[in-house]
Amino acid sequence: MRSSVTLLVMVMLLGPTSAPAQPKTAEKEAAFGFHKGMTLKQAKSVAVLKPLVRAVNTFYTTKPPRPFSAFQTYMVTISPAVGVCRVMAMNTTKAPGSKELQPIQVTITDALVEKYGPPGPKIVGEGESTLAVWINPLGPYTAIKLSMDHDADGSTSVMVNYFFSNYEKCRTEEASGL
Numbered sequence: 001m002r003s004s005v006t007l008l009v010m011v012m013l014l015g016p017t018s019a020p021a022q023p024k025t026a027e028k029e030a031a032f033g034f035h036k037g038m039t040l041k042q043a044k045s046v047a048v049l050k051p052l053v054r055a056v057n058t059f060y061t062t063k064p065p066r067p068f069s070a071f072q073t074y075m076v077t078i079s080p081a082v083g084v085c086r087v088m089a090m091n092t093t094k095a096p097g098s099k100e101l102q103p104i105q106v107t108i109t110d111a112l113v114e115k116y117g118p119p120g121p122k123i124v125g126e127g128e129s130t131l132a133v134w135i136n137p138l139g140p141y142t143a144i145k146l147s148m149d150h151d152a153d154g155s156t157s158v159m160v161n162y163f164f165s166n167y168e169k170c171r172t173e174e175a176s177g178l
Contacts, residue, residue, distance in 0.1 A: 028138070028139075029138045029139060029142060029164045029165060030138075031087035031089075031162035032064040032065065032066045032067065032068065032074055032087060032089060033046060033047070033064050033065025033066035034046075034047075034064065034065070034076050034084050034087050035084060036083070036084055036085070036164040036165065036166060037082065037083035037084060037164075037166065038078070038083050038084040039078070039083050040059075040078045040080075040083075042083075043059070043076060043078055043084060046064075046065040047061045047063060047064050047065055047074075048061055048063065049061050049076065052075060055075075055077070056174045057077055057078055057079055057080070057170070057173075057174065058075055058076065058077045058078075059075065059076050059078060060073055060074065060075045060076075061073075061074050061076070062074070064089075068089065068108075068111070070091055070104045070107050070108050070111075070158075071089040071090060071091050071160075072090065072091050072092065073089070073090050073091075073092070074087065074088065074089045074090075075087070075088040075089075075090075076088075077167075077170055079166075079169065079170040079173050079174075080173075081169065081173055082166040082169045082170060082173070083166070084164065085163075085164050085166045085167045085169065085170035086161060086162065086163055086164065086167055086170065087161075087162045087164075088159055088160065088161045088162070089159065089160050090157045090158065090159035090160075091104050091157065091158050091159075092155055092156070092157040093155060093156055093157075094153075094154065094155045101148070101156055101157075101158045104158055105131065105146075105148065105158045108146060108158065108160060109131070109132060109146060112132070112134065112144065112146060112160070116134050116137040116144065117134075117137075119132035119133055119134050119146075120133050120134060120135045129147060129148045129149075129150075130145060130146070130147045131146045131147055131148060132145075132146045133145050133146075138162070138164070138165075139165060140165060141165040141167075141168075142162075142163060142164055142165050143161075143162075143163045144160060144161065144162050144163070145160070145161045145163070146158075146159075146160050147159055147161070
């Protein structure tokens with residue numbers, strides 16, 4: 001969570017004044033077929049979404065509209081006020097110390113570099129290792145974060161978080177308990 005806040009502060013500070021990573025194809029804010037601002041009803045019309053118990057306004061699916069073979073699970077944060085504001089994709093292994101996610105991480109990194117160009121600065125968070133960050137890849141105030149998380153149960157996850165430009169409004173809404 002701390003690294004997400006740090007990333008958000010970085011994006012807010014850099015905003016549209018920094019040179020954005022330029023995707024090779026023009027694309028509005030979207031990830032795996034979920035678009036910024038989609039309502040819950042719209043998102044449910046393109047994927048079977050189940051509520052994630054431990055997170056407010058967050059839903060998960062194994063079949064997004066546009067899946068990527070390296071991921072098993074996708075989570076979408078959908079605010080009642082601003083719609084979809086974050087999409088996370090992840091692949092998890094339960095084997096402690098396993099190296100099986102390394103080739104998956106390379107595949108994901110290569111795909112992101114191909115689409116958005118080289119990443120920007122790295123941020124290291126508590127309990128998680130950020131591998132790469134793209135600032136403004138989908139427009140001003142957006143970010144993509146590739147990270148690996150090592151849990152106490154020995155599982156390891158590789159994940160990509162897409163933060164859309166309305167993410168700060170989602171966080172504010174979540175904090176106020178809406």
